[in-house]
Structure formats: structure tokens, C-alpha cells
Amino acid sequence: MGAETGRITTDIPARLDRLPWVRWHWLIVIGLGTVWILDGLEVTIVGSMSDALKDPETGLGLSSWDVGFAGAIYVAGACLGALFFGQLTDRFGRKKLFIVTLVVYTCATVLTAFSMAPWWYFTARFFTGFGIGGEYAAINSAIDELIPARYRGRVDVAINGSYWIGAAGGALLTIPLLDPTVISAEWGWRLAFGLGAILAFGILLVRRNVPESPRWLFIHGRDGEAERIVRSIEDTVKEESGERLPETGETITIRQRKTIPFTMIARTVFTLYPKRTVLCFSLFVGQAFLYNAFFFTYGDTLSTFLGVEQTGWYIAAFAASNFAGALVLSPLFDRIGRVRMITFTYVFSGALLGATGLLLDSVTALSLTILGAVIFFFASAGASAAYLTASEVFPMETRALCIAFFYAIGTAAGGISGPLLFGWLIDRASADQDITGIALGYLVGAVLMIGAGIVEAFLGVKAEGRSLESVAQPLTADDRTEEADEPARA
Incomplete structure (x- = not known):
């Protein structure tokens, strides 16, 4: 690796991309990817414990609208x-921020467990989401x-789909925790939130061993540190695989900068890649409304209209289908391609959801759960691919902020309005005990x-098997071109 003033x-990007899969990569998956389990645990606990939170004696006296509002404020905090x-992640590095955000989440979850009034609960939920959004x-x-x-592709989709491991775990945990013969009703829901904090602490211990991104380091003038990290990774991979690593002659020339001006980032999103901006916004709004509307209020729907007292088993089955979909379909995003798979999963799951509304x-509690399991088997892979798309189709210097930007505006449009709309629809429909009132x-x-x-069918980017630098050239690349939307589709 040579450098000029x-x-x-x-050649660091090419060296990282040529590596075979070994145990070291599982360290990355476990240390970083398991945060989605926490998010799934959080959302499911709230959905499963709607009745416990409504009880004014042992809970917080929340209404159905309050339950929806809690979901909305959690999402607002995440945005x-x-x-x-x-x-901050693009400015100060990946590692510093994924430690800080996990600490914020952990502290807020502990405060949720000790909620003494609705305002306390809402505030704690906001900051729990604040930490998860940063994650x-x-x-x-x-x-x-x-x-x-x-x-x-397969790793990103599967990791984002691991959200549903947490969802299933959270649903199953609520079964004994909401059983007054096992634990007092006053303490069961509090303990559920406390378990999330314990899991987060365990993840924090593993995450300390995950290195900083070498790609971020060499762009920010820390090429020596980047080289040391990559050499250490290569030594580990050679030891674990027992293979000699192939040579690579592919290089990229970068103009190093300590910071990237926000004006350059804004220009990248809105001027340099306008088609990708429309694409990511559409994907995030669709999946955010679908998931946050349906899942935040699913437990409430089962208990209010279908006479289910213990919703944990139903939600666990639903969550298991979601994770299975992400896990089973994830390799196809590398083999068949991003555009075809995202288009299919979004359109097919949307059509099935519309039919279910009609x-x-x-429906019964069982048939609604089966229909939901089929719909979200496909939707979960598509929703996970939205995060994959936002993370790989913009230049490295803007990657974290672009993920945050599209997550925030997409989720604000779909994830805040969804739970509020469903909470309002449930409150109206519950007066007549007519479940068709939520069909809208x-x-x-x-x-x-x-x-x-x-x-996606028209604007999607064919990124499968390509280096991040070829999908979207770094802004600091010495030979970068001004427009990459069209070439990247080829």
C-alpha cells in the first residue's frame, strides 16, 4: 500500500472482499448483528403485554391508543x-458509536422496567428507541x-431478519411472566424489560473485540491502523481456513480527509444519486408501515377482537415464520439478485396483505396468525433488504448517515403513522367488536x-457480488465520476 501527500x-477493499468465510466472520455477525434480537424483543414485549400495561392496578393504566402511542414514540426516538x-458514526468511526448506542439502549431499558407512570414509560421508550436507531x-x-x-447480501438480510429471534423469544418470555401463578402481575412486565438489558450487556462484552472498519480508517487518514487491522484479519483467516489467500491487484486511490462536509453528503443523496434516494425512501416507507402498524398492535388485535388472553404463543409462531423467511430466502439475494428478489418479496407480500384485509x-386467531406467517415469510426478507440497499448503494463516507436518513424519514412516515392509525382503528372498532374496522x-x-x-423493479441497483466501491465510488476517490446511478444498474 503506497501513499502520496x-x-x-x-488494496484494502479488495483484500477484505477476497477472504473466505471463517469463524472470524461469525464473531462479526454475533457481535454486531445480535442487536436486532434486542429490537425484536423490545417490540414484542410491548405488543404482547398490552393488557398488562392497561391494568391500572398492576400496570400503568394505558388505553389502546396509549399502547399505539408508545409504539409510535419508540419509533420516533429511533428515527x-x-x-x-x-x-457521528461517519465522523468518529463505527466502533465508538456502536458501543455508545448500545449503552444508551441498555440504560433506557432499565428505566423502562422501573416506570411508575405513563409519562415515565413513554420517556423511557423514546430513549430506548433512540439507542436502537443509532444502532x-x-x-x-x-x-x-x-x-x-x-x-x-445473504449476511445482511439474515442478520436484519434476526430481529424475529428476539420477537419470538420476547413472545415466549411473556407467557410465564404474565402468568400470575408464576410471578406477580405487578412485576412480570417489568422483569421482561429487565431481561433485555441483561442481553444487551452480554452483547457489549462480545462487541468490544470487533475491530474498527478499515475502510473508514484509511479514508480518514488512519491508513497505518487500517493496514494493521487488515493484516491481523488476514492472519486469522489463514490460520482458521488453512488456506493461502489469493493475491489481488485491484486498488483504489483516495484523497484522505478528517471530516466530510454535510453539504457534500446532502449533494450526494439528492443530486448525485436521485434515483437511489427515491428507491430507498419507497422501500423504507413500505416496510415500516407494514411492520410497525401490524406488529405493534397485533397482540392488541388478538385480545380485543378474537378473545385471546395469552398472545405469546401466537406472536412466537408469527415471529418464527419471519425469521425463517429471512434465513431461507437470504442466499437468493446474492444468487438471483437484489432487484428481482426485492421486487418479488414486496409485491407478493403486499398483495397477500391486501387480500387478508378483505x-x-x-378470520379466527389461528387463521389470522397463519395468514400473517405466510405474508411476513416473504415480507421479512424484503424489509431486511431495504437496510441492505441503503447501506450499499451510497458512497462509504455517507453510508451510516444515509442508512440513518432513510430509516428516519421512511420510518417516520410509515412507522409513526402506522401504530397511531391502527391504535385509533382498534379503539373505534372495539366499541362494536367489529374487526373489519381495522381493514383500512x-x-x-x-x-x-x-x-x-x-x-424497485425500475430503479433497483444490481449490487450482488460487487465491491462496495464499485457500486458507489467513494466521494474522495481520485478518479470518481459525477453520476453513478445508471452504470451501477448494469
Whole structure:
């Protein structure tokens, strides 16, 4: 690796992309990817414990609208946290921020467990989301910059889908925790939130061993440190694989900078890559409305209209299907390609959701869960691919902030409005005990998902098997071109 004054010519990206999969990569997956389990645990606990939180004696006396509001304020915190920590991640590095955001989440979760009034609970939920939102930006960027190109699609989709491991675990945990014969009703829901903090602490211990992104380091003038980290990774991979690593002659020349001006980042998103901006916004709005509307209020729907007292088993089955979909379909995003798979998963799941909305007058708790499991088997892979898309189609200097930006605006549009709309629909429909009153929410979600799938078909980027630098040249690349939307589709 040679360098000139203010410039560096490096082969680090090519060296990272050529590595075979070994145990070291599993360290990255476990240390970084398991945060989605925490998010799934958080959302499921709230959805499963809606009745416990409504009880004024042992809970907090929340209404159905309050439950929806708690979901919305959690998402609002996640949106703001993503924006706040996203720009810090691009400026100060991936590792510092994915430690800080996990600490914020852990502290806020502990405060949630000790909530004494609705305002306390809402505030704690906001800051829990604030930490989780920051995680999305820091973690997705770090994962994509450390995982070899030929595995990036399947790993990213599967890791984002691990959210549903937490969802299933949270649902199953609520079964004994909400059983008054096992634990007092006053303490069961509090203990559930406390368990999330314990899991986060365990992840923090593993995460300390994850290195900083070498790609971030060499762009920010720390090429010596980047070289040491890559050599250490290569030595570990050679030892674990027992193979000699192939040579690579591919290099890139970078103009190193300590910081990237926000004006340059804004120009990148809105001027240099306008088609990718429309694409990412569409994907995030569709999946955010679908998931946050349906899942934040799923437990409430089961208990209010379908007479289910213990929703944990139903939600666990639903969550298991979501994770299975992400896990089973994830390799196809590398083999068949991003555009085809994202288009199919969005359009197909949206169409099924619309059909379910029209059939609500004849569903039972079991049939609704089965329908949801089929829909979200496909939707979970598509939703995970939205994060993959935002993390790989913009230049490295803006990666974390772009993830944060699209997560924030997409989730604000779909993830805040969704739970509020469903909470309002449930409150109105519960007066007549008519479940068809929530069909509007299903139909809106269906339209948004199908629309996003169509946008992907026309504007999607064929990034499978390609280095991040070829999908979107770094802004500091010495030979970068001004427009990369069209070439990247080839």
C-alpha cells in the first residue's frame, strides 16, 4: 500500500472482499448483528403485554391508543437516534458509536422496567428507541464494510431478519411472566424489560473485540491502523481456513480527509444519486408501515377482537415464520439478485396483505396468525433488504448517515403513522367488536408495499457480488465520476 501527500492508493477493499468465510466472520455477525434480537424483543414485549400495561392496578393504566402511542414514540426516538448517531458514526468511526448506542439502549431499558407512570414509560421508550436507531446506522455500515462482497447480501438480510429471534423469544418470555401463578402481575412486565438489558450487556462484552472498519480508517487518514487491522484479519483467516489467500491487484486511490462536509453528503443523496434516494425512501416507507402498524398492535388485535388472553404463543409462531423467511430466502439475494428478489418479496407480500384485509370478517386467531406467517415469510426478507440497499448503494463516507436518513424519514412516515392509525382503528372498532374496522390499515400497508416493489423493479441497483466501491465510488476517490446511478444498474 503506497501513499502520496493527502492521497493514498490502497488494496484494502479488495483484500477484505477476497477472504473466505471463517469463524472470524461469525464473531462479526454475533457481535454486531445480535442487536436486532434486542429490537425484536423490545417490540414484542410491548405488543404482547398490552393488557398488562392497561391494568391500572398492576400496570400503568394505558388505553389502546396509549399502547399505539408508545409504539409510535419508540419509533420516533429511533428515527431521531438514527439521525443523531448516524452523522457521528461517519465522523468518529463505527466502533465508538456502536458501543455508545448500545449503552444508551441498555440504560433506557432499565428505566423502562422501573416506570411508575405513563409519562415515565413513554420517556423511557423514546430513549430506548433512540439507542436502537443509532444502532441501525452504526451496525449496518460496519457489517457491510467487513463482510466479503459475495456474502454481503445473504449476511445482511439474515442478520436484519434476526430481529424475529428476539420477537419470538420476547413472545415466549411473556407467557410465564404474565402468568400470575408464576410471578406477580405487578412485576412480570417489568422483569421482561429487565431481561433485555441483561442481553444487551452480554452483547457489549462480545462487541468490544470487533475491530474498527478499515475502510473508514484509511479514508480518514488512519491508513497505518487500517493496514494493521487488515493484516491481523488476514492472519486469522489463514490460520482458521488453512488456506493461502489469493493475491489481488485491484486498488483504489483516495484523497484522505478528517471530516466530510454535510453539504457534500446532502449533494450526494439528492443530486448525485436521485434515483437511489427515491428507491430507498419507497422501500423504507413500505416496510415500516407494514411492520410497525401490524406488529405493534397485533397482540392488541388478538385480545380485543378474537378473545385471546395469552398472545405469546401466537406472536412466537408469527415471529418464527419471519425469521425463517429471512434465513431461507437470504442466499437468493446474492444468487438471483437484489432487484428481482426485492421486487418479488414486496409485491407478493403486499398483495397477500391486501387480500387478508378483505377477509377480516371471517378470520379466527389461528387463521389470522397463519395468514400473517405466510405474508411476513416473504415480507421479512424484503424489509431486511431495504437496510441492505441503503447501506450499499451510497458512497462509504455517507453510508451510516444515509442508512440513518432513510430509516428516519421512511420510518417516520410509515412507522409513526402506522401504530397511531391502527391504535385509533382498534379503539373505534372495539366499541362494536367489529374487526373489519381495522381493514383500512391492512389495505394502506398493501398499497405501500406493492408500490415500493414496483419502484424497485425500475430503479433497483444490481449490487450482488460487487465491491462496495464499485457500486458507489467513494466521494474522495481520485478518479470518481459525477453520476453513478445508471452504470451501477448494469
